[in-house]
Amino acid sequence: MSRNFFLFAAMAGLYALTGFLLSWNVSLSILNTALLATIMALGVNMQWGYAGLFNTGVMGFVALGGLAVVLTSAEPTPDAWAAGGPGIVFGLLLGAATIAAAIFAWKRMAAGRLRTLVLLAILIGGFFLFRAVFDPAVTAVEANNPATYGNLGGLGLPSLLAWPVGGLFAALAAWAIGKTALGLRSDYLAIATLGIAEIITSVLRNEDWLDRGVKNVLKLPRPWPVPYEVNLQQNPAFLDFTTRWELDPVATSTIFVKLCYTSLFAAVLLIAIWLTERALKSPWGRMMRAIRDNEVAAEAMGKDVTRRHLQVFILGSALIGIAGAMMTSMDGQLTPGTYNPLRYTFLIWVMVIVGGSGNNWGTVLGGLLIGWLWLIVESIGPAIMGGVTAAMADGPLKQHLVDSAPHMRLLSMGVILLLVLRFSPRGLIPEK
């Protein structure tokens, strides 16, 4: 108890120190990003810590959350819809119908030559039909003012609404993956999630009609009730406040905005913890623990292990998707090129393992601690490296060291992971 208190106090101290020594702006930026990563880590903890499911595709679910923000809250582009909207929708429906027909044929027909031929006919015919409808529509949409749009746009709905939609997207993907990979050998899930995450991010990078690909979707609206700095700086009540306390209105407005995000994210985090803790301290949680302790015995005691695995896999993924949507709506833009597995899968795993898998509070500690470290190295890493190499003569070695400062963060993550695994293998706050 006192040890945990000390750990959390130390973590809070790090953020305070950052605030005093660097700036509160940096400290809060780091905190907000770390809070989002912590919510993702909670999702991973549900899957790994409580059910032993190895999700190596965290990035994919984060990216789906990001896509949800674009489709829900980006401003609508009626021209693009007029040009190819119906064609794209119809094309996608045709694609889905082809797959459904193929599955139907597979299930209903007796195995043999005839079934193979029918399946081939459905799949090849469906493919060409799909391309015939889909391709011209995509070309038309992408030709629509490509400098600013070139995509279908969104529904123009509030950004806050995109958060549950992100969870829904991730849940649907998790359902599809889980349906195929769960119940087989457990490493299948790891392979499937790894692959699907790459597919998802590569779709986001390449399908311009969907999200402008690497051209990025900019100017996504902020979630309620976070204000814009410019509006804040013209708000009389806000100006009153800053003059009364003799604060700089511009600097204060950015801090105020960051604090709004902090409160929103902390609220989501606390709700998530409350819900999971409650679920775990219940007969449902007891059943899940039994499944994790001994799948074979739980199955023999009447528990449908595959179904429960699917359930917890979907729930954990949905939480990751929600956090992914929150992140994109804070950034105000979707940048598909920035999704990389080191940042969004490996780092989240480090958080869970360092914090203590199976323990929500451990995960929170791990998330905020590792999140801080990851981001602080970004801001002070080059400076440290500059200091270290100051005495060196100018030359290729010094240049190389200075240039490699940004990569130090990966190295430091690896070192920390090793240290924790060596000295506290079950994490900083182990499961009771």
Place this chain on the structure above:
Amino acid sequence: MIVVEDLHKHFGGFHAVDGASIRIETGSITGLIGPNGAGKTTLFNVIAGRLKPTSGRVIMDGEDITGLSPHELFHKGLLRTFQIAHEFGSMTVRENLMMVPASQHGETIWNAVFSRGRIAAEEKRLREKADEVLDFLTISHLADQKAANISGGQKKLLELGRTMMVDAKIVFLDEVGAGVNRTLLNTIGDAIVRLNKERGYTFCVIEHDMDFIARLCDPVIVMAEGKVLAQGPVDVVKSDERVIEAYLGRGLKNKVKEEAAHA
């Protein structure tokens, strides 16, 4: 009643169960004996749905249950314990029991979060039930221990206890006595008899301790090398030539015959 018809289970080219046909009458305590590697556990695993048979059928009360999964069979009243204890190690002994009953209100995640009142009432009933079972098995003092920390024999009792949390029809016990001391073995034997008499459980018991088998079981099925050698009352089976041979090898056969003649 369980009827197993010409069951085969092959691992690669190895025939672990090689055409076994057995019948377990409702209300009986049927023993299943045979030397190590005879295929007894494999047969259990196939009947209880953990392994799919290579061929053959399992029929329970007239219904073909071949290839159903263990949790489906649980709901049909077919329960089993394991040769190597399969406890839920991170949970207390009492929790190990409380998790067993099916369709608990609190097993739905929505209810788990939002319907705490009804769960509390349900948990109270489950807790009382679990404590009754612990009392029956004379291990009440272990209720709050982590299941990982109790002895091997106590784990065997716990596994038997799990089958008592619901109204089972037939229970398969795999080497209940392995690693269990005399006193505990007697407790287990008494519990089996009482469950059979008072609650109408049918049992199929794998056990190496012949006194235990002789005391409880009628009939006894003998397996060796994946095949059923004999099936019948203990005394008859015990004096079966092929059984003695399978069990003891030829060298000891004559010695046993002499002993039987003395008795």
